[in-house]
Amino acid sequence: MKTYNYPNKNKWTLLSQRPILNQNDLEQTVNSILQLVKKNKDEALLELTLKYDNVKLNNVKVGPLEITKAISIVSMELKTAIEQAYNNITLFHESQLETESKVIETTTGVKCWRKSVGIDKVGLYIPGGSAPLFSTILMLGIPAKIAGCKDVILCTPANENGNIDPTILYTANLVGITSIYKVGGAQAIAAMGFGTETIPQVYKIFGPGNQYVTKAKELIQQNGIAIDMPAGPSEVLIIADQSGNPEFIAADLLSQAEHGSDSQVILLSNSLKIIDDVKCELIKQLEKLPRKETALGALNNSRLILLKTIYDCIEFSNIYAPEHLIIASNNADKYASKITNAGSVFLGNYSCESAGDYASGTNHTLPTNGFSKNYSGVSVDSFVKKITFQKLSAQGISNIGQSIEIMAEAEGLFAHKNAVTLRLNSIRND
Amino acid sequence: MKTYNYPNKNKWTLLSQRPILNQNDLEQTVNSILQLVKKNKDEALLELTLKYDNVKLNNVKVGPLEITKAISIVSMELKTAIEQAYNNITLFHESQLETESKVIETTTGVKCWRKSVGIDKVGLYIPGGSAPLFSTILMLGIPAKIAGCKDVILCTPANENGNIDPTILYTANLVGITSIYKVGGAQAIAAMGFGTETIPQVYKIFGPGNQYVTKAKELIQQNGIAIDMPAGPSEVLIIADQSGNPEFIAADLLSQAEHGSDSQVILLSNSLKIIDDVKCELIKQLEKLPRKETALGALNNSRLILLKTIYDCIEFSNIYAPEHLIIASNNADKYASKITNAGSVFLGNYSCESAGDYASGTNHTLPTNGFSKNYSGVSVDSFVKKITFQKLSAQGISNIGQSIEIMAEAEGLFAHKNAVTLRLNSIRND
Numbered sequence: 001m002k003t004y005n006y007p008n009k010n011k012w013t014l015l016s017q018r019p020i021l022n023q024n025d026l027e028q029t030v031n032s033i034l035q036l037v038k039k040n041k042d043e044a045l046l047e048l049t050l051k052y053d054n055v056k057l058n059n060v061k062v063g064p065l066e067i068t069k070a071i072s073i074v075s076m077e078l079k080t081a082i083e084q085a086y087n088n089i090t091l092f093h094e095s096q097l098e099t100e101s102k103v104i105e106t107t108t109g110v111k112c113w114r115k116s117v118g119i120d121k122v123g124l125y126i127p128g129g130s131a132p133l134f135s136t137i138l139m140l141g142i143p144a145k146i147a148g149c150k151d152v153i154l155c156t157p158a159n160e161n162g163n164i165d166p167t168i169l170y171t172a173n174l175v176g177i178t179s180i181y182k183v184g185g186a187q188a189i190a191a192m193g194f195g196t197e198t199i200p201q202v203y204k205i206f207g208p209g210n211q212y213v214t215k216a217k218e219l220i221q222q223n224g225i226a227i228d229m230p231a232g233p234s235e236v237l238i239i240a241d242q243s244g245n246p247e248f249i250a251a252d253l254l255s256q257a258e259h260g261s262d263s264q265v266i267l268l269s270n271s272l273k274i275i276d277d278v279k280c281e282l283i284k285q286l287e288k289l290p291r292k293e294t295a296l297g298a299l300n301n302s303r304l305i306l307l308k309t310i311y312d313c314i315e316f317s318n319i320y321a322p323e324h325l326i327i328a329s330n331n332a333d334k335y336a337s338k339i340t341n342a343g344s345v346f347l348g349n350y351s352c353e354s355a356g357d358y359a360s361g362t363n364h365t366l367p368t369n370g371f372s373k374n375y376s377g378v379s380v381d382s383f384v385k386k387i388t389f390q391k392l393s394a395q396g397i398s399n400i401g402q403s404i405e406i407m408a409e410a411e412g413l414f415a416h417k418n419a420v421t422l423r424l425n426s427i428r429n430d
Numbered sequence: 431m432k433t434y435n436y437p438n439k440n441k442w443t444l445l446s447q448r449p450i451l452n453q454n455d456l457e458q459t460v461n462s463i464l465q466l467v468k469k470n471k472d473e474a475l476l477e478l479t480l481k482y483d484n485v486k487l488n489n490v491k492v493g494p495l496e497i498t499k500a501i502s503i504v505s506m507e508l509k510t511a512i513e514q515a516y517n518n519i520t521l522f523h524e525s526q527l528e529t530e531s532k533v534i535e536t537t538t539g540v541k542c543w544r545k546s547v548g549i550d551k552v553g554l555y556i557p558g559g560s561a562p563l564f565s566t567i568l569m570l571g572i573p574a575k576i577a578g579c580k581d582v583i584l585c586t587p588a589n590e591n592g593n594i595d596p597t598i599l600y601t602a603n604l605v606g607i608t609s610i611y612k613v614g615g616a617q618a619i620a621a622m623g624f625g626t627e628t629i630p631q632v633y634k635i636f637g638p639g640n641q642y643v644t645k646a647k648e649l650i651q652q653n654g655i656a657i658d659m660p661a662g663p664s665e666v667l668i669i670a671d672q673s674g675n676p677e678f679i680a681a682d683l684l685s686q687a688e689h690g691s692d693s694q695v696i697l698l699s700n701s702l703k704i705i706d707d708v709k710c711e712l713i714k715q716l717e718k719l720p721r722k723e724t725a726l727g728a729l730n731n732s733r734l735i736l737l738k739t740i741y742d743c744i745e746f747s748n749i750y751a752p753e754h755l756i757i758a759s760n761n762a763d764k765y766a767s768k769i770t771n772a773g774s775v776f777l778g779n780y781s782c783e784s785a786g787d788y789a790s791g792t793n794h795t796l797p798t799n800g801f802s803k804n805y806s807g808v809s810v811d812s813f814v815k816k817i818t819f820q821k822l823s824a825q826g827i828s829n830i831g832q833s834i835e836i837m838a839e840a841e842g843l844f845a846h847k848n849a850v851t852l853r854l855n856s857i858r859n860d
Binding site: 077078080081082084085087088089091092095096102104106107110112114117119120130131132133134135167203204218221222224225226230245247248251252254255257258259285288289290291295332333336339340341342343344345346347348349350351352353354355356357358359360361362363367369370371372373374375376377379381384385386387388389390391392393394396397400402403404406407408410411412413414415416417418419420422423426 | 507526536537561597634656678682719721769775778780785786791793801802803806807811822824832834837838841847
């Protein structure tokens, strides 16, 4: 982990850069997977699952017996924990739903409003790998249901025995997912984007994944399928003043670092003592971690930066545009109002990132890689489209008709003008 | 224009298909323009403007004198019309801004909220061509300003004399656009996406355009630049019962058809008489249109479909997912609640599409090509990102800490668990 003392402002953009991934051949490989699934559908899924996941399946759909069995296996302790998270995430996301349409009468007789309608068919992707990411099912499934999406399907790879982790099945069932399929990687994205005999086509695809999944989501957009957001490795930036707790800060940096060796963690502080103390704590805590090697890899991409003031730290952070931003300070509330680019912000010494990752109620599917400059994290908004409505009375079209005629004529659109003229004439003749 | 009487339901998806555009070589051509601008910046813009627009410019930036002159040229009548539209669009879009953060205490001591922050730098593209589309400047510039975007720049091609239509400059100035540049086509998208010596890089690009512009917007996303939505030719679908007015319906179909020969217009009705009467009106009104040839081209892609009931028409419309939907009926309000896929809906005989195109207050930048299944039209939402915040007190982390520990451990993320454990220990020891 490199330390930078008072770097010049003209270096900040450089220090805000993420590690660049080598993506040679990725597009070609992923494209060939997409085309194979488009052509051979279920047959291609079984073939690719054997090839990449080393499992021979006869059918990708999870049956009701597998779900019932999973529900009985998950421990009561874990179920209770998941339930608390479920309740908090539900409470926060329910507050995001626009239930009533605000009708605005822009001119007498001209009423405009909009209505949120759930996207009919959405697909969630949950990666496999070393651990079952059931928390992401809560983060995607709960807002999908609140939004009113009718069909919410889920794809996740089976393990070497052809099974899915019971906690995944339990959580999917809890949030009301319609159908679950054993398919992972780019082939899962292809299946949901094109549809197969077994897996229905969806209109929008959500969820994290490795670089094959990410590239597949990027490419599937060219077929008119929407995605949640572009993705990149996870990251945290911590701003700490002398009231920050070095032990907590080190733990938060490590909890991001253990996600993957491509993760990035950054500490900004106006206190050299905090930076030194965090370094000591990092070494101490790192020793005890099961994922020590992974965390160490991530720390190599990472930076401890000493700046003159906390306002400098905030300015740097807004340039970096972090996915997660922790403000480890007793004055966090005061600084929060200056944040313009971030996915999710954690205020004060007790607001650790893992609270938001699991159970505070906010969503953990967030824009990485600087995308918090132009994208929001997942929310109920991500699962609806907003339709606008307008209703003009005879008085309404009389009040704005002439302006429309003049503007349409100035744009050379005479049929647009005529649609108004005919109505104005008809009202005059009544 | 083809008529279909009571087509079988299994034909509806086929009848909902849009004309397919031939896009051979398009990606390669556009990609080479993007790369040239990325490499040679302003020099490339001047070169490409000479090549494609046949104008030799020395500088792409519009100066203050050009704007002052434009303001003096635009007629008072047109200014007054634009001002009425400006006021209505402002009223409706201001109602979309979330000004206060609803704080949700999901568990005692765990507070979550979110805040809308304008995207710092946005770029608007306004096409040139046969008419100055100043109305689109209102539709993009007004929500950008309401959202609080700091830099709002605009690119639009100059005419053969190197000038921009005065109404474009007048409207851009009215809505408070920071800088205006004389550059069009894929090169304008490249300039805003990569930045040049003169044109600053932006984080999100908005606006309509031909297939080169559309492809450039699609490709620029791979560089982390967001776009408003995927685009396609404009379209209207009208649902009419016997209370619809055939003269108005024909005028509305034609006002969409005059946009371009690739536009699509569809009429659904449960009344054969309405369909026959609309056909007669179309022939009568078409004769008088300056853009007769264009409209005729669009009518060739278009369909008049007789169905048994208005509810069948609504079901068809939801499959088609139109950009503009007019419900030409005295019972429009009743039917409106059944609409699940549409960009903007016009209710009743006095709500013509051109009202929404110019001055009712709703936005006219809408999802085409069936994208209203999964995308919303432009609104203030399009110009903000929503940042989530959370603040946990000692009591808050005590209340949810154990659930986080259990879930993190079940996901194999021990550093996530440890970030909570250290805090819980510290509280117990206090």
